[in-house]
Amino acid sequence: MTLFAHGLGGAADLPIPLTYALIGAAWALTFSFAVLAFAWREPRLDPDSPGIGVPEVVRSVVDAPVVRAGIAAMSVVAFGMVLAIGVFGPADPARNPVPGVLYIFLWVGVAVASLVAGPVWKVLSPARAVYRGYCALTRRRPENGLLRYPEAWGRWPAALGLFTFVWLELAAPNPGSVTAVTLWLTGYLVVTVAGLVVFGTPWAERADPLEVYSSLLGRASPIGRGAAGALVLRTPLSNLAGTPVGAGSVAVAATLLGSTAFDSFSLFPWWRALVSDAGLAPTLVSTLGLLVFIGVVGMSFRFAAAATGGLSRADRRMLPRKLAYTLTPIIAGYVIAHYLSFLVEKGQATMILFGDPFGAGWNLFGSADREVAYVLSAQPAVLGTLKVFAVVTGHILGVAAAHDRCLQLLPRAHRLTGQLALMLLMVGFTFTGLYLLFDA
Template sequence: MRRSNVRTLAAAGTALLATTLLAGTALAHGGGLRAAAGTLSVPTWLFLLTGGGVVGASFLLASFVTDRAFIRAVHSWRRVAGMRLDGVVTLTRVLSVAALLGVVVVGLEGPQSMFRNAAILFVWVGWWAGYVATVYLVGNSWPALNPWRAVSEWVPSLDRAYPEQLGAWPSVVGLLALVWLEVVSPLADDPRLLAWVVVGYSVITLAGAHVFGPDRWFGSVDPVARLFRYYGRVAPIQRGEDGLAVGPPGAALTDARLADGRDEVAFVVAILWVTTYDGFVGTPLWVDVAQAAVGVGVPAVVLYPVALLAGYALFLGVYWLAARSARETAETYLTPDAIARRFAPSLLPIAAGYHLAHFLGLFVSLSPALLAALSNPLNPPINPSVVVLPSWFGMLAVAFVLLGHLLAVWVAHTSAYEVFPGRLQAVRSQYPFVVVMVLYTMTSLWIVSAPSAEPPFV
């Protein structure tokens, strides 16, 4: 590895550790309602270094006890169900369109209390917390549910030529914009605002699909469809030409065609960053940083978008630095672009593990309120039930973060053996990526262990 790359990677790690190891004592919480999960007091430096050490040790274990034959045997195992679901897809799309209309109607006409409005609970608890988890834990069923695609396929489209130079970049911008809007606006508190945002998103999506055609729009531009497509590759169930097939989790992430350009690498890193950003702005550290920045004259209105873009640039820059460093450690003629494209999908289990850690508590806590609201959307119970999470629930968040990173290490290990002919070359190519994954691990663990705080100035 070049000395300059080592120094730069070390600087990034030092900056990260300066904000985490000095944070005091970790209070481990689980899920979105972290305050309800109980606490486990441990020294922060020990908590974080242990998590990072687990990831590093898993890389060493995989390097020493596996070979190509073992990896090939694991990833070639699959069982094909051969199920055809065409009729079911038609029904599920009709139901999803009805659900979309219901969200708008209930958001506008239902009770305006956050915990009683079925639209708020359905979107954030049922869809974003619960359904998204099924995409990476079971399989991607979004193509069978996508209400916007259903409507766009029911009407003729213009099928105009899509500007190829744009690639997947609009979906990167769209994903960052959606998460920024979710953070800075009361989308989770104001049912009417949520309804109008859904209407606006629907107008843009349906107009784009009408102009460029559903396949092109949902294949390149729509951030939600792309997010689910990538998350679905983490799951054990995949849909192919022969029907549904069951295989090891993460096996589909080693497909060399999954991220075939810089734009798609950027989207994968954006998935990882937005899950981190969503949690980071709810920590006491961010509260202190935001208040200090506004105190010295930084306009509050630019605080969150600047943090969003700066953090994304940092994540993306560190990943590309790792790709360039991997070219040196592996002593290969492959370009950094080729290496970055090949290893980018290994980041997806990290994002999935963090999403599960961050939102499982929210889903479990508010599921009774969701069911009660859905039973009578326009007149739900006045005092909905909420599940109080046990004290040990917070450790599940830690376990999900670590499991996601361990799967990421395995996927990167498998990809390296597919790309590089020599065993030592394959192992050495992973050094920079393992460093990055350890840093990501420690960052994720620190966020899920930090006490909850209300984001300021929003």
């Protein structure tokens, strides 16, 4: 099983020439901004709106303590089994499902589930489950750690954790190594549980890379929480407007967006030749390339978000972190476009490997002879259209979210001109993203 062919497909998969797709996407984005500028003149997105209440029977089941406890127990057992398979299972990643668990189910599956159902990792997290057990034994409130989480840290620890993952996936010498993946998963569990013990649940909310990732994309879900924490349905943009902001928010968004772009870029033959010809330093070259992509996304967004008049220098410096969440729909669009076929098809291959996780000749679930159904790769035109639709929709929603927040943050005289640099940047992201997806 080859896990790392993320950018499945190319320009030939599109039902129209790539140039037309690029021009059409840019026009769609520009036209949407023009419509917003004239038809959306006051802030409309309210994360505290009552929404539509979810039926009581659904709420009672989802929030039932016994259900939450059962999910937590299964999460700990499942994570422990994955670590055991990583240690005692086959060393060949083509026969071991552990790399697929990390790269497919945890990275892509949790993201897609969060877009549908909200921040699911808060419920599925084995680290939170272990910590809740520890708090029950010590009779301690989960939100209270030994120390107070430093506000200045913000989400920087999560950004660093996310970078360790994307580095392992995109720049490490052997990203498919079962040992390397198992070590990352073990390190993630140890660091997260230790952080929870020291700082309480604020560590999970701000420093756990998987929870921050899941919570960020979960804000783009139609499912939210209303008064007293009740489940409600709202427009995704209204939920998105309630995204917490703080230090490190731009770094998290830049890491997610820049690494996805670099993943596509790394498939260019000339880049792969450059890396392979780097002698003893291919990992260094790949690491520098990854850092450049993340840095360009972060710095360009900081410049575009702060390029407005009518505000003091201190207020302008705060704009990037206050607008960083508006990149979430764009990140979601690229996740779907870049990894959809990967999730559907390589996910099947990973599940098949669970039929014999320890290489002992087992045939659990009767899956040994099952073949992967390439339902998306077999329809390249459909897949190409889905990719373009996901990217363009993500950018349009990002423009709408940014426009609404700018109406709140910018002086009335600069509400439109203050958004122009951000709008141009998003057009550039659209062009670059589609080009990398289909021409790499």
